[in-house]
Amino acid sequence: MPELRVAERCLDVATATNLLDSLLAGGIAVPYSCRAGSCHACLVRCVAGELHDGNPEALDAAQRQQGWRLACQCQVVSDVQVEVFDPQRDAAPASIHSCDWLSADVLRLRLTPQRPLRYSAGQHLQLWTENGIARPYSLASLPGEDPWLEFHLDCRQGGAFASAARAFQVGDGLRLGELRGGALHYDPDWQTRPLWLLAAGTGLAPLYGVLREALRQEHQGAIRLIHLAHDASAHYLAEPLRALAARHPQLQVELVCAAELAAALAELRLVSRQTLALLCGHPDSVETFARRLYLAGVPRNQVFADVFLPHAR
Structure with a gap:
């Protein structure tokens, strides 16, 4: 043994x-x-x-x-x-720049790392509290533009990190673990291609960063963003998204609730085989998105997805 x-x-x-x-x-x-x-x-x-x-x-x-x-x-x-x-030994220190509620359940957390962090839109980081609670979160910030690292924490389902986050204060210390690159990103070679961004809940966080990266790089193709929420009050970035759409005519934003999802997805019509789709959220929602995209004719190798797994503890 x-x-x-x-x-x-x-x-x-x-x-x-x-x-x-x-x-x-x-x-x-x-x-x-x-x-x-x-x-x-x-x-x-x-x-x-x-x-x-x-x-x-x-x-x-x-x-x-x-x-x-x-x-x-x-x-x-x-x-x-x-x-x-050991986060005290193996993770990088950061402090809370600000924390505020974007909705009843979504906490926006902005961190200032002690040392600059090089990252790309769509990546995610392991966050550690000072007493050793850890959870991976996607970055919603845009490198080179936002002076902080921004995360959107879904506190509706609880979990040890989310529970601790309710007591966060400006100036509190956190630790930054490994920076990871998932499937979500923006490639400059996509400039003229139609881009569909489908997010459920705080799956919007990394796609918000990817969207702004695309717009910063003057993406020329049509961009369609669909955000699925459990009710209208949970579209926590509604105003910033509408403001972006007002400034960028190629961007279409659709905010849908669960009861409206089937109808919204049924309206997805493939006008170009060059269409790219980026998906993020709970596994069930991502599977629903992916199934509809398959039926719509989007090639599998043009669909990029990250899932947000339920809290394990």
Whole structure:
């Protein structure tokens, strides 16, 4: 039976047991979210021994050389020693510039990093509270234009980070974990192509950044943005989006509620096989969007999607 060492703790675990499950069962606090190797919340460093990594491509070569592994993707197959990610040691400091409610459920969080952060619209970051609560969030800010890092936190469903965020104050410290690039981005080569942006809830956050990047680069093709919300009050960026549409005639903004979604999606008509679609939100909503796009004839390799997974704890 392999030994799993974490700091001063030594755990006996069954061979081929999932590392994340073993750590949690042993009372070791490890944040996690997706369990699929996407969110990178469960980073640990392997300092002695070897793990069987079922998804080595999830981390880049430099991270793997430093010993980093995703606990959810690894199995304990022999004696091994790991270090849990320590945000005080391994994450970059930042402070809260401002936090305000855009709707009853969406908190806008703006952070000032201690050191400048290079990122692209559509990427996401792992955020850590000072007492070790972690959650990945997409960036809604636009690099080179916004002087802060902006995130839109959906607090409707709760979760440890969202609950902690309700007490955030200007000047409080947070930590910035790994910067990740998902499927959402803007490519300058898309300049003349029709662009559809479909967002559910705070899935709008990264698409808001991508939209503004497209407009900053003077995108010439038609842009159609659909935001799905549970009711009219939850269209938390309605006014900024309408203001953008007023300034940019190529942009069409549609704000729809759940009862109106089927009719809105039925109106999607493909006028060009060059159309690109970017989707973001809850997995069920993204699946609904993707199914309609398939029926509308958008080629699969022209659909880019990120999903916001439910809170794991």
